[in-house]
Amino acid sequence: MNIVTVGSFIFFTVLVAYISYRFTRDENLETSEGYFLGGRSLTGWVIAGSLLLTNLSTEQLVGLNADGYSFNMSAMGWEVGSSIALVLVALFLLPRYLKGGITTIPDFLESRFDSGTKQIVTILFLFGYVLNLLPPILYSGATALSSIFNVQGMFGVSSTTALWITVWGIGIIGSIYAIFGGLKAVAVSDTVNGIGLLIGGLMIPFLGLMALGDGSPVDGFNKIxxxxxxxxxxxxxxxxxxxxxxxxxxxxLVNLFYWGTAQHIMQRALAAKNLKEGQKGLIIAAFLKLLGPAFLIIPGIIAFNIFGPGLPPMEAYPKLVNHVLPTPLVGLFAAVFISIYAVTQLVWDTGLHYLHILAILFVLCSGLMFIIGKIAPKQDLYVLEDQKAVDLTPWKLLYPMGIAAVLAMLVVYALFSPIGIAS
Structure with missing residues (x-):
């Protein structure tokens, strides 16, 4: 393994840790609000940067590019579709969360329903993180970094052992930021890493197109x-x-659930210094998500055109990174990389896409909740009280910028469709 790659990786990781420390060394982490919400002091751009990197994990960088390598750009729905959800969260959910002065989403459910609902949802969220969210992120991250650093060859171990070494490395480094610095340290490091990831992420397709086009990115795209x-x-x-x-x-529905109720996501917006900054951060993130296909799908397509159809799809992106990036930048990119339905699908084959089935189940569950509410209604009418946690003056550009984000999403879809360049 090249010593320059390792050196650049260590340098950038330490640099981000130092910047995070400088920005948070005077923070009061003794209170839950200071530790979990950064003292409610985050501004729009910091919220947007933290949202981008918190969401943009190796699961997407490796997994979505694997979809691009194996299929087409249809997988970009996970990215550009987030724009609609982020606009809806900024319009409807965030004002209610901040008005209630909540620290966590289960806190909101407790005030809206009861403590039993809070406990049930907390357990479901916990199991979801442990069993559904973390394993694919750790696995995809370990797969990519193990390939980039050639951990198997460096330590002379099996591929399985190399994956375990990398998984533990990712977990330990990510935990240090969160445990010792609280949310604000994570948000600052996410913002710095987000800038690096955006620059590095966009470099991969550009350099990939240059490699495909013998030095000309335009010729490379024409070949595709x-x-x-x-x-x-x-x-x-x-x-x-x-x-x-x-x-x-x-x-x-999936995007609304993720961007509007997932604690590790909404925590960034809940830490806003006021409603204006929170809404601004969500709308900025909605625009940034439209850049996702450029470095989450297209590199997989470039890899298909460079290496052919014989690669395991999960190896397409890390192989392209090693192929096109200068050696010092491989370590830097790796450093950014690291910082963090049974019946219908198995028994009864409906022939519907699983996301359509999810929508049907949502309607059925909502109907069940409505029936339960009629049979055993809550004794006292729920009223959301203003806890005066932050200034609730909305962002004056919320509606025009929200509409612009949705229209921009439709333009991206039209561009990559049979009526656009895919014709």
Whole structure:
């Protein structure tokens, strides 16, 4: 393994830790609000940067590019579809959360319903993080970093042992930021890493297109247009990862759940110094998510055109990174990289995409909640009281910028469709 790669990785990791320390060394971490919400002091750009990197994990960098390598650009629904959800959260959910002065989403459910609901949802969230969220992130991150650093060859171990070494490394480094610095340290490090990830992420497709086009990114893109134009289609069919029709059923619900109720995501917006900054951060993040396909899908398509169809899909992105990045930047990019339905699917094959099924289940569950509410209604009418935690004056540009974000999402879809360049 190249010593320059290791050196640049260590340098950038230590640099981000130092910057985070400088920005948070005077913070009061003794209170829950100071530790978990950064003293409610985050501004719009910090919230947006932290949201971007908190969401942008190796699960997406490796997994979505694997979809681009194997299928087409339909998987970008996970990214650009987030824009609609972020706008809706800024409009409807965040004002209610901040008015209630809550620290966690279960706190809101306790005030809205009761402590039993809070306990049930907390347990469900905990199991979801441990069993559903963390394993794929750690596995995909370990797969990529193990390949970039050649951990197997460096230590002379099996591929499985190399993965375990990398998983523990990722977990330990990520935990240090969170445990000793609280949310604000994580948010600051996320913002710095987010800048590096955005720059490095956009460099990969640019350099990949240069490699494909013998030095010209335009020629590289033209080769994709000539050889594999079908891969630039974002609409997709029912057998593709995310058919366009799911954007209005299960995909919208998944994104609303993720951006509006997932604690590790909403915690950033809950830490806003006021409603204006929180809404601004969410809308900025909505625009930034539109850049996602450029470094989350297209590199996979570039890898297909450079290396051919014989690669394991999960190896497409790390192989492209090693192929196109200068050696010192490989370590820097790796440092940014690291910082963090049974019946219908198995028994009864409906023939529907699983995201459509999710929408059907949502309607059924909502109907069940409505029936329960009629049979055993709450004794006292719920009123959301203003806890005076932050200034609730909304951002004056919320509506025009929110509409602009949604329109921009539709333009991106039209561009990568049979009526656009995929024709």
């Amino acid at each position: 247009m000539e050889n594999t134009p079908e891969k630039l289609n974002s609409i997709g069919g029912e057998k593709d990862p995310v058919p366009f029709s799911t954007m209005f059923t299960g995909m919208l």
